Amino acid sequence: MAAIGFVSDPSSDSSAPSIGVLADSGFVVELESFTGPLDLLLHLLGEERIDIADIPIARIADQFLKAVHALGLNQAADYLEMASRLVRLKAQMLLPRGADGEEWDDPRAELVRRLLEYQQIKEIAVWMHQQADRRSMRFARGYLPPPPDLPPPPLTLDLVDLLAAVERVIAAILHPVMHRVVARPLNVEGATLRIQTLLADRAEITWTEAIGPRPTIVDVLSTLLALLELARRGTAFLIQTEAFGPVVIVRESPRPAD
Amino acid sequence: MNPLAQLIEAALFAAPRPVTVEELQTLDPDVSLAEFRQAIEQLREHYDFDGHGVEMVEMAGGFQIVTRPAFAAAIERAQLNQKPPRLSAAMLETLATIAYRQPVGRAEIEEIRGVNAAGVLRTLQERGLIEVTGRGEALGRPLLYSTTPQFLELLGLPDLANLPRAEELSIALQAPKPIDDVDQDAAAFVEADS
Amino acid sequence: MNPLAQLIEAALFAAPRPVTVEELQTLDPDVSLAEFRQAIEQLREHYDFDGHGVEMVEMAGGFQIVTRPAFAAAIERAQLNQKPPRLSAAMLETLATIAYRQPVGRAEIEEIRGVNAAGVLRTLQERGLIEVTGRGEALGRPLLYSTTPQFLELLGLPDLANLPRAEELSIALQAPKPIDDVDQDAAAFVEADS
Numbered sequence: 001m002a003a004i005g006f007v008s009d010p011s012s013d014s015s016a017p018s019i020g021v022l023a024d025s026g027f028v029v030e031l032e033s034f035t036g037p038l039d040l041l042l043h044l045l046g047e048e049r050i051d052i053a054d055i056p057i058a059r060i061a062d063q064f065l066k067a068v069h070a071l072g073l074n075q076a077a078d079y080l081e082m083a084s085r086l087v088r089l090k091a092q093m094l095l096p097r098g099a100d101g102e103e104w105d106d107p108r109a110e111l112v113r114r115l116l117e118y119q120q121i122k123e124i125a126v127w128m129h130q131q132a133d134r135r136s137m138r139f140a141r142g143y144l145p146p147p148p149d150l151p152p153p154p155l156t157l158d159l160v161d162l163l164a165a166v167e168r169v170i171a172a173i174l175h176p177v178m179h180r181v182v183a184r185p186l187n188v189e190g191a192t193l194r195i196q197t198l199l200a201d202r203a204e205i206t207w208t209e210a211i212g213p214r215p216t217i218v219d220v221l222s223t224l225l226a227l228l229e230l231a232r233r234g235t236a237f238l239i240q241t242e243a244f245g246p247v248v249i250v251r252e253s254p255r256p257a258d
Numbered sequence: 259m260n261p262l263a264q265l266i267e268a269a270l271f272a273a274p275r276p277v278t279v280e281e282l283q284t285l286d287p288d289v290s291l292a293e294f295r296q297a298i299e300q301l302r303e304h305y306d307f308d309g310h311g312v313e314m315v316e317m318a319g320g321f322q323i324v325t326r327p328a329f330a331a332a333i334e335r336a337q338l339n340q341k342p343p344r345l346s347a348a349m350l351e352t353l354a355t356i357a358y359r360q361p362v363g364r365a366e367i368e369e370i371r372g373v374n375a376a377g378v379l380r381t382l383q384e385r386g387l388i389e390v391t392g393r394g395e396a397l398g399r400p401l402l403y404s405t406t407p408q409f410l411e412l413l414g415l416p417d418l419a420n421l422p423r424a425e426e427l428s429i430a431l432q433a434p435k436p437i438d439d440v441d442q443d444a445a446a447f448v449e450a451d452s
Numbered sequence: 453m454n455p456l457a458q459l460i461e462a463a464l465f466a467a468p469r470p471v472t473v474e475e476l477q478t479l480d481p482d483v484s485l486a487e488f489r490q491a492i493e494q495l496r497e498h499y500d501f502d503g504h505g506v507e508m509v510e511m512a513g514g515f516q517i518v519t520r521p522a523f524a525a526a527i528e529r530a531q532l533n534q535k536p537p538r539l540s541a542a543m544l545e546t547l548a549t550i551a552y553r554q555p556v557g558r559a560e561i562e563e564i565r566g567v568n569a570a571g572v573l574r575t576l577q578e579r580g581l582i583e584v585t586g587r588g589e590a591l592g593r594p595l596l597y598s599t600t601p602q603f604l605e606l607l608g609l610p611d612l613a614n615l616p617r618a619e620e621l622s623i624a625l626q627a628p629k630p631i632d633d634v635d636q637d638a639a640a641f642v643e644a645d646s
Binding site: 035036037038039077078082114117118121122124125126127128129131132133134135136137138139140141142144145167168171 | 465466468507509516517518519520521524527532533535536538539541542544545547548549551552563564565566567568584587592593594595605606607608609615616
């Protein structure tokens with residue numbers, strides 16, 4: 001047993017990390033080996049047989065970042081948050097510890113507390129897993145007689161329960177409404193096409209011409225992105241002659257091949 | 259009881275249907291069918307002579323352990339073989355949504371609660387708490403659900419108008435806005451801004 | 453077996469879940485709770501001493517007859533019943549957090565586990581292992597979750613007091629202590645474990 005009493009993942013029989021990745025988006029959707037950043041951190045500490053109360057933050061931070069990269073977790077917010085926390089801790093550990101004899105607040109204390117707490121959760125989870133396994137060896141009666149054709153048993157329903165349920169439903173819907181994203185994609189391709197068409201006719205157009213007549217906010221954003229992309233590619237130049245002056249879009253000088 | 263009778267007892271208890279002797283033999287292929295039949299008889303006799311509340315019956319070509327008819331009436335009266343009558347959180351939340359938004363279609367309920375509602379709606383219907391009271395105008399003319407008089411009776415309310423904070427809550431319980439509405443807002447925003 | 457034990461046996465056989473002594477008493481209100489408890493014990497002993505394939509267990513606040521573990525493998529092999537699907541590590545950790553902190557809000561669960569818990573909470577709720585039992589005082593009045601009787605049934609525990617006691621485990625599940633204490637406990641824990 002490692003010095004920190006690391007417990008292995010109860011549900012995973014394989015020891016090799018296996019990662020489920022949603023192919024097209026690159027987002028990690030499921031990690032079978034680690035249930036979170038604290039789990040990964042405990043694993044690293046366990047491998048190195050590190051005393052949890054005295055974590056060499058610099059080394060562990062580097063290993064954590066490496067592991068996050070190796071496991072393809074670069075896009076998992078929970079892991080990134082822990083990574084940045086470790087990097088911050090690493091920096092704090094480098095600060096001078098004040099005059100000798102003075103009290104020193106160990107910046108690692110909070111992390112240690114969380115790790116110990118989480119370790120306990122894992123310990124209980126393992127116990128619960130074994131308990132459920134033992135329980136599953138006992139079958140309840142498989143055949144259950146159909147309920148008798150009697151008047152149904154009295155339901156218990158009261159207004160307090162109902163109102164509590166209303167509150168729960170409202171609480172659940174408020175959130176998504178407030179953060180609702182307008183699902184209307186920007187049409188950057190269309191804007192690019194429109195600008196290129198204009199520039200094919202004339203060497204120079206104005207911003208107002210580029211966004212077109214009666215633009216919506218979506219048109220404005222699409223055009224802006226299209227222009228930036230064209231400028232990046234060097235297909236068009238954006239020129240502003242004075243501060244807050246109108247932006248002029250200029251066609252790149254025709255290439256010899258054209 | 260001998261080990262084979264014990265095994266048979268456990269297997270018949272756990273099985274969801276009558277089990278044939280041939281199926282029972284797969285429990286232990288080294289034991290002959292005759293031995294299985296003998297052990298079944300032994301188990302049956304044990305139940306009878308020892309005065310158990312259950313007995314062995316042969317039905318649909320197989321064996322099954324069932325409660326003795328003498329106790330059926332008492333158990334039915336106590337309704338121990340029914341699921342607990344308490345409404346689950348999902349049922350309560352669905353019922354609450356319908357109570358304040360009725361008549362309301364399944365799609366809107368699912369939109370509000372964020373989960374599939376088919377199973378819960380069926381249960382609530384079986385329980386007599388909701389009923390279909392019409393069809394909506396939307397595509398596919400969806401069924402619309404309302405609460406029943408029995409629902410009011412359970413709450414001890416004379417009518418729906420007596421539901422607490424009816425107006426306030428029916429507004430609060432609206433489904434998240436459909437995309438079209440949001441877009442209109444966006445258009446208004448652009449106009450106001452230009 | 454006496455008539456009361458027979459009645460109890462029949463009732464427990466017929467019930468789809470653990471039955472409490474109070475529910476059993478509705479079978480015969482003239483009989484005291486103490487007499488029911490005595491008869492349950494008698495039935496339990498009968499199963500044990502007579503060598504039955506089933507046994508009496510106490511879980512989720514009630515009593516249930518279940519098959520003995522020794523026969524599980526044979527019953528599964530014969531495809532007469534099967535074990536429930538195992539819970540994932542994420543589900544177990546979330547359940548462990550809720551079991552000890554209940555009622556507890558999502559933010560606290562996420563703080564302890566270090567990951568977003570929305571999906572797992574929904575799954576656990578749909579499987580009937582947790583339920584919303586109130587709202588917290590914090591900003592936004594967050595929903596608070598607790599475990600259900602089905603959770604106890606899943607683990608085969610009579611009640612929540614049968615979970616390993618927090619002090620047996622360590623500091624972790626008690627209120628946060630001053631850092632100095634934590635460090636001392638941590639040191640003791642590490643020593644004991646190594």
